[in-house]
Amino acid sequence: MSRPEPGTAAVDAALARRMIEIRRHLHRNPELSNAERETQAYLKQALEEAGLGPVRPVAGFGLAVDIVGTAGPSNRKVVIRADIDALPIVEMSGEPFTSEKPGVMHACGHDAHAAMGYAAAILLDRRRQSFSGTVRLIFQPAEEAEPLGGRRVVAEGLLDDVDAAIGIHVDPYTPTGRIAVGAGPYTLACDIFDVVVTGNSAHAARPSDGIDAIAVACSMVTELQKIVAREIDPYDPLVISVTGIEGGGAYNVIAAEARLKGTIRSGHEETRQKAWRRLRQVLEGVAATHGATVAVDLQRGEPPVVNAPEMVELVRQAGRAIVGPDNVLSAPGWTAADDFAFYSEKCPSVYFRLGIRNEAAGAIHPLHHPQFRIDEAALPQGAAVLCATAESFLKTME
Missing domain, CATH: 3.40.630.10 (Zn peptidases)
Structure with missing residues (x-):
């Protein structure tokens, strides 16, 4: 040197x-x-x-x-x-x-x-x-x-x-x-999201009596990955990461609520807007498929x-x-x-x-x-x- x-x-x-x-x-x-x-x-x-x-x-x-x-x-x-x-x-x-x-x-x-x-x-x-x-x-x-x-x-x-x-x-x-x-x-733009999934509680031995919020949340995590993998040009930077999941509290109770949180990283404003829109659509769609409801809070961060x-x-x-x-x-x-x-x-x-x-x-x-x-x-x-x-x-x- x-x-x-x-x-x-x-x-x-x-x-x-x-x-x-x-x-x-x-x-x-x-x-x-x-x-x-x-x-x-x-x-x-x-x-x-x-x-x-x-x-x-x-x-x-x-x-x-x-x-x-x-x-x-x-x-x-x-x-x-x-x-x-x-x-x-x-x-x-x-x-x-x-x-x-x-x-x-x-x-x-x-x-x-x-x-x-x-x-x-x-x-x-x-x-x-x-x-x-x-x-x-x-x-x-x-x-x-x-x-x-x-x-x-x-x-x-x-x-x-x-x-x-x-x-x-x-x-x-x-x-x-x-x-x-x-x-x-x-660098990429950074946004964060918080998600609350609401189902119905039930005895763990009879899950058919309720709507398992944790199972719904797990499906959401899987489906969100497809936004980047199947909907975005590989040369257009986008990362969607779920970084936290929380729900339940007892061994013998189906969870009525689960929470997710994560981040969206994007390189272009158009892609950023699409990611927000598709994230909401995917989460609402998965929730509806399982008979659950979902609330999404998305906060815009730095460009x-x-x-x-x-x-x-x-x-x-x-x-x-x-x-x-x-x-x-x-x-x-x-x-x-x-x-x-x-x-x-x-x-x-x-x-x-x-x-x-x-x-x-x-x-x-x-x-x-x-x-x-x-x-x-x-x-x-x-x-x-x-x-x-x-x-x-x-x-x-x-």
């Missing part, structure tokens, strides 16, 4: 140690979406101790801090976004700094995103004299669950005076030392992230300088969703992936896995690319 070019932002050893310390503290003390009180307080203290400010609370349990360049007058602004929330997962990673909160884990790498955001802020503060304009760091809560923090960031006007936005996500499918980015749609070509090129330029040309991948997007999409709806944006896969370090598991690990050697590179991309954007506008 090549060394950063002269004049390029680089994370020194002391800052790297502090970044890792912050990441491990957050990993040890994860908090779920819309409950990031301690995370907010900890990051605020870390930023203020580093001399940054004013650090203001935003979007509930988020933070924002502006770093103003001194190279000359400019009204240009660019956002760097780092999400900070964790997931309801029991950690099994074996890390010495494993979660101390039962059932909560940073299994998506947002602890690393927050730490890289911190390091990027320090780098930019050190390099104020090299750029004009403002970099706004947003440490955003609630990326993982409704009500989404990205939507609230927009509603609070934090992007109203912003010209561009930059987001990063750790990528366990790409080796450490590489970054991946591409123009156009880069797809769309990467602006000119912002993608800035990331590529920064990546070539920091990790070397051969380690900058022109990679397609992924089927995950991210509420950074609300930023990309508001202004030209780029969302790039930082490789953190390293078999020797045990960083081989996918996102949202209880054994998920991060190769921390990648984090200085991610912070440097964030800094260099923001700085390059402001310089192109001078």
Whole structure:
């Protein structure tokens, strides 16, 4: 891997140690979406101790801090976004700094995103004299669950005076030392659904006296899979996943009610609308076939992230300088969703992936896995690319 070019932002050893310390503290003390009180307080203290400010609370349990360049007058602004929330997962990673909160884990790498955001802020503060304009760091809560923090960031006007936005996500499918980015749609839209199936209770020895809500729900799960498999063009991305099923309570009683929940991921609005329509039709049809009834609650979530070509090129330029040309991948997007999409709806944006896969370090598991690990050697590179991309954007506008 090549060394950063002269004049390029680089994370020194002391800052790297502090970044890792912050990441491990957050990993040890994860908090779920819309409950990031301690995370907010900890990051605020870390930023203020580093001399940054004013650090203001935003979007509930988020933070924002502006770093103003001194190279000359400019009204240009660019956002760097780092999400900070964790997931309801029991950690099994074996890390010495494993979660101390039962059932909560940073299994998506947002602890690393927050730490890289911190390091990027320090780098930019050190390099104020090299750029004009403002970099706004947003440490955003609630990326993982409704009500989404990205939507609230927009509603609070934090992007109203912003010209561009930059987001990063750790990528366990790409080796450490590489970054991946591409123009156009880069994640899928995400919606969630809740379903209540109502039948009639009966003695388990006489199921014919009732309508088994669990059996109906199981048929629904099977039939929903056919929407993607048999009704959608294979080149048109759509994923429908049932992620929870609950019903019954006794060994000898036919369940009168069962509940399903799940998610719809789509790449195009037309397909999104079709999926909603067909999901309702399939569920209502299966319920009617079995003499049951069904109630469906479908919530619209984030749209797809769309990467602006000119912002993608800035990331590529920064990546070539920091990790070397051969380690900058022109990679397609992924089927995950991210509420950074609300930023990309508001202004030209780029969302790039930082490789953190390293078999020797045990960083081989996918996102949202209880054994998920991060190769921390990648984090200085991610912070440097964030800094260099923001700085390059402001310089192109001078």
